[in-house]
Amino acid sequence: MEASQQARQIGFIGLGIMGRSMAGHLLAAGHTLHVYNRTRTKADDLVARGAHWCETPGDVAAVSDIVITMVGYPADVEQVYLGAGGLLDRARSGTMFVDMTTSSPSLAVRIAEAARVKGCASLDAPVSGGDIGARDAKLSIMVGGDQAAFDTAEPVLRHMGTSIVLQGGPGTGQHTKMCNQIVIASTIVGVTEGLAYARRAGLHPETVLKSIGGGAASGFQLNVLGPRIIQGDFAPGFFIEHFLKDLGIALGEAAQMGLELPGLSLARRLYEQMAARGLERDGTQALLKLYEA
């Protein structure tokens, strides 16, 4: 721990693959950790390393200065924060909440308002970088909330990410994550269609990548996921079912803003077809299967 930082009482709720890695970094940095997860066994490793188990989210709030949440769906976020006996029910005045779940911008605004009423601060702070970014503490963290809350939370977030950017007021972290997912949605469609065309035309996709991987088509989706598509490696870097959740949030928000996004709508229709075939636990790059069926 750096001299400029004090050890804090930090709560962490949501110990999936990413949450466990992120919580582990906070523990390693010397903070006292209070944890809760729906499935208790996922906390075993952290508890063995010194984290304190709590029986409910509310119990976490009661003993923490900062509570970080990394749960599944917006409905889970709403339940944990706003449900009876939830975080805001039990929070002491002055507690800071940081929701790192990818969730609805509108819900983030509601939570921020509810927190303010209780004398608490809140940030929405979704991440990109996936399992590996979480494990290596190299996440990109997109933050919405006020500057003072950001300044307080930033040293803690620093243990989990390398790019930590305040985007604006409540909800803007989630909106920024939606921008990220919207760009990816149509890009993966383009990469998939380009490689499906290459195969159908009888080209050698690896050789095609040699020609097109350095120019105007280049990018993470083509250069990192492209080779996996070519090799038929459809193991999840990012699950289709989680991508579908994000695309649904983005389309809902866009509809509220009166913004039509036909590329995003198309991507969702295609991934819904993947889910209908039972492929929702494949990685997003498995979309190729739809074009080769």
Place this chain on the structure above:
Amino acid sequence: MEASQQARQIGFIGLGIMGRSMAGHLLAAGHTLHVYNRTRTKADDLVARGAHWCETPGDVAAVSDIVITMVGYPADVEQVYLGAGGLLDRARSGTMFVDMTTSSPSLAVRIAEAARVKGCASLDAPVSGGDIGARDAKLSIMVGGDQAAFDTAEPVLRHMGTSIVLQGGPGTGQHTKMCNQIVIASTIVGVTEGLAYARRAGLHPETVLKSIGGGAASGFQLNVLGPRIIQGDFAPGFFIEHFLKDLGIALGEAAQMGLELPGLSLARRLYEQMAARGLERDGTQALLKLYEA
């Protein structure tokens, strides 16, 4: 000129912005250049530097060992190669033809067959990299044809590009270029939709790029064209009218292969709307206008 290369009689047909740059590199390398262009004035600069003007494409073929073409549309390619008094009508046996126009893979196969009948060799060799790539001799050149023809042409192509890859037999250079355009088509839709959402949500798009420009959404379209979109700089790096030509070729070929590409179809519909508004001379990144109308 390197010691291993001999000065050649090279024909060059099609002296648009890119063609002029490319022909200039061949002249600078010490080759003898025979040029033709529909609008003669576009040859003035090259002729002043020593290139020989020819009155017809056929005249170019009659005096050249290698003829390079860089014209507009597939119909132009067909006319120049297969029309009466065109290249193959006038070619001597043993002449090599290299079509660097982005054109139809099927037409490339037809030209290769017609060239073979005449005792000539041909390559399809479209490029990516745009005006700047042509000017700086840093094009990516995607080549279709046989290995012996490729080996003969490669030292000449080397004066114009840095990535020169033989993709396979006749037509595979064009097919590879189509892969490139197919990937770009949906990617630019995604980038545009992500940034349109950012603006509508009241985010600062520059700050959004700070968060999302280094991760899974990153790439040439987001990182190079994104800032131009944000600044409202819609000057053409690549004209919408040329992009529409390429998307039409790709969709036609895909239809022949029985391959549905819904992302590509959507991109074409959106760019056709741009053209219908008289915006076909904007750069591809101007698609944002459709979302803010």
